[in-house]
Amino acid sequence: MQKKIAVLPGDGIGKEIVAGTVQVMQTIAEQFNHQFEFEYGCIGGEAIDVDGNPLPEETVSLCKNSDAILLGAVGGPKWDNNPPALRPEAGLLAIRKKMGLFANLRPVQAIPSLADASTLKKEVIDGVDLMIVRELTGGIYFGTPRERRIENGKELVVDTLSYTNEEIERIIRKAFDLAMIRRKKVTSVDKANVLESSRVWREIANNVAKDYPEVELEHMLVDNAAMQLIRNPKQFDVIVTENMFGDILSDEASMLTGSLGMLASASLSADGPGLYEPVHGSAPDIAGQNKANPLATILSAAMMLKYSFNLIEEGNTIEEAVNQVLEQGYRTADIADGAKYVLTTTEMVEQVIRQIKEI
Ligand code: NAI
């Protein structure tokens, strides 16, 4: 298979973790006889310095002409006092919007050898394997009006939660499609006892479910979902929810397994290239020290192979290699906690590559 991948390392540790991940992908290409072509672009702080724009046009066209996008992270103290449009994060929002990335996928998996790193009980965590599907381009973060105004002599502030039926349906379909290749259960999270948008969300979910007779659909109120994620996270397979609920629940769920350096994500569009990135940021405190944990980015690349290229065996090989390397006691500093071998970024990448070649 021949694929072109846009690589946007970004700032801080972005460059280190992405360099290692590209090596891992090259190893997969060799082992499975694929051709991956990597083309590099600028985003975030670096792009502001070079181009005066956190998302240069050149980067947008590179992404549009690629089969998938691999992103590191953006941001750093150097740009913290810039005006909003000239902040690195503006590049992230812009790329989501320009590439139509409406579905954000965040898997949460218990890694047995890391169970001690979690703050929850081992019996609650062991076996957790869930995926949060968050709507990313609509809802209260984008609705208008969004303003302060005076009404009847009083100061008033307004945010607007709005969705079209199409926006709701496509994200719910995405969740059902994912459930079909997982354990065939969808939990749709809403606040239908209060919000009109949630009542429509629920109706649409019930309608979509008719097209997927094999998939079990349950509805859950968001406050209960927040509680159930801590009480019994093993009950979940795919959770689908609107933008703000998903923002909060995905951060909550990510802490079940303990470490920011391990969490992968994908953002998908209707038919264009998907974007794959670690959940964490550019970690300026450890940037340039060859200390960063590259596994979140490597696991994001595994998601790319599965969800954008349908290379399931290849993606599983990466995931299995990561698990085995951890099993063997190798750790980067962030997850070290009494580990046998504490590795640098490049050493961790070497271990994953060694393991891939052995599988
Ligand atoms: P952060 O995720 O960059 O770092 C939080 C803490 O976790 C730091 O102590 C860091 O050293 C550690 N950490 C993060 N990733 C790690 C890894 N792979 N290996 C080892 N340790 C790791 O979040 P923070 O500090 O809030 O933000 C730093 C910068 O990153 C800011 O400019 C922020 O705007 C940006 N950011 C960018 C994101 C993105 O590009 N998607 C997401 C979150 C923040």
Ligand code: MG
């Ligand atoms: Mg968040």
